[in-house]
Amino acid sequence: MPHSKGGNIFPSRHNPDLQVPFKEAFPEIESLHVEVTETGEGNHGLGLRRFTTLSIREFINCSNHRCGGKGVCIGEVLREMIAHGVAERTLQRPCQSREENGKPCPNIFTLQIHLHLASMDPRDSPNPFGVLAFLHWDHAWNAHHFGEADVAKAAGLMKEAGIGFVRMDFLWSDLEPQESQWRFDRYDRIVDIITAQGIKLLAVLNYNSSWSGKPWNTPPDPRAFGRYAQTVVRRYKDRIRYWEIWNEPDHPNYWQPQDDLRVYSQLLRQTYDVIKTEDASAEVLHGGLSAALPKYLRYLYEKAGGAAFDIVNVHPFVTPLSADPMGTLRTHYTGIREIMSAFGDTRKPVWFTEIGCPGVPWVKRSPQAAHWWLGESPGEEQQARWLKQIYEEALRWPGLEKIFWAFFRDTPNHFGDGVDFFGLVREDFSKKPAFEAYQRLALTSG
Numbered sequence: 001m002p003h004s005k006g007g008n009i010f011p012s013r014h015n016p017d018l019q020v021p022f023k024e025a026f027p028e029i030e031s032l033h034v035e036v037t038e039t040g041e042g043n044h045g046l047g048l049r050r051f052t053t054l055s056i057r058e059f060i061n062c063s064n065h066r067c068g069g070k071g072v073c074i075g076e077v078l079r080e081m082i083a084h085g086v087a088e089r090t091l092q093r094p095c096q097s098r099e100e101n102g103k104p105c106p107n108i109f110t111l112q113i114h115l116h117l118a119s120m121d122p123r124d125s126p127n128p129f130g131v132l133a134f135l136h137w138d139h140a141w142n143a144h145h146f147g148e149a150d151v152a153k154a155a156g157l158m159k160e161a162g163i164g165f166v167r168m169d170f171l172w173s174d175l176e177p178q179e180s181q182w183r184f185d186r187y188d189r190i191v192d193i194i195t196a197q198g199i200k201l202l203a204v205l206n207y208n209s210s211w212s213g214k215p216w217n218t219p220p221d222p223r224a225f226g227r228y229a230q231t232v233v234r235r236y237k238d239r240i241r242y243w244e245i246w247n248e249p250d251h252p253n254y255w256q257p258q259d260d261l262r263v264y265s266q267l268l269r270q271t272y273d274v275i276k277t278e279d280a281s282a283e284v285l286h287g288g289l290s291a292a293l294p295k296y297l298r299y300l301y302e303k304a305g306g307a308a309f310d311i312v313n314v315h316p317f318v319t320p321l322s323a324d325p326m327g328t329l330r331t332h333y334t335g336i337r338e339i340m341s342a343f344g345d346t347r348k349p350v351w352f353t354e355i356g357c358p359g360v361p362w363v364k365r366s367p368q369a370a371h372w373w374l375g376e377s378p379g380e381e382q383q384a385r386w387l388k389q390i391y392e393e394a395l396r397w398p399g400l401e402k403i404f405w406a407f408f409r410d411t412p413n414h415f416g417d418g419v420d421f422f423g424l425v426r427e428d429f430s431k432k433p434a435f436e437a438y439q440r441l442a443l444t445s446g
Contacts, residue, residue: 127164
């Protein structure tokens, strides 16, 4: 965290290079009290000092990046507390400064932090740990992958893992199987089950209706799609705040014909307005971009404009078996931020709503499962190590707010390659090493 000379000026949430007042940096905090007790022989110990939101200073009274040996500042601690709903925390740090005689300061700082969080939108959570789950899959074409009992079992495991958000489709063809005939029963049950566990939803509005007479992955009639979006948002707006419009419109598997996002951008602008009219507090994501990042993000800004979405949404898949996977991922992220900067839009958050890799058990490494679209399939332990590296490192990048692992559960015999083993849990819900790694990170970070 950059040093703040003013004492109550902190880096912005979405642009750490920008210094903003405390209230803007931490809008969730209604009140804050920090007690710093310095004990030891140096500087006569100084004893107890108290600070509030009007006088907050950097962690343990340090003035540079030597603080705590890691440059740990009060702002970082507060952000961790907010992310995990922690109201009280006690920390100890050794003094890292030097006495006037040049000797290391022998003192110890004990901090007691007490904060009161403002009431948060009940549909929202600061938890950055998400997953993609096909909870709506109860069809012949997916072998009824998630029956009703499976959804409840998955929800319990998600809570156990510390998952804060689930991304799932709210398929138009399910919800309006015939024009003007709506069926919400299954989705009502899924929403009830997931939200009862305290988990929030990112709902994806897609694909084309089954009664349109056109393939599912072709541009829909914008008026009919808008009516579908309005109907679904109206039904669930008391429990869902985040809405994603289509999935991977830059990928030929999901949008045909490809036209550099020209038609999709029109649909995005119109649907954004529909959703905001129905629920002004909703947050809208453009469809997650996966191809040729950041080129397609530039196309989106040029054709739809930054006013057509509230969050930048990408799927930056990287194979952990490459020479420098984290370097490749950072290159994707840096390119995304450069495009946002070019369009003056750096204050928006960035979400990775799909990122992952196979975790194939060695006993099941069939010729098909041994590979996925980025090459050789990693094994289960390699998958867990890559997950750990992503969440430990990428969540520190400025503006990157949430990361959704793809997938929650393995999907044997569906995709026909290593992608069927993307899950944190196996098809029988047994936990993979990636589940354990995710759980440790989600429940202990901060």
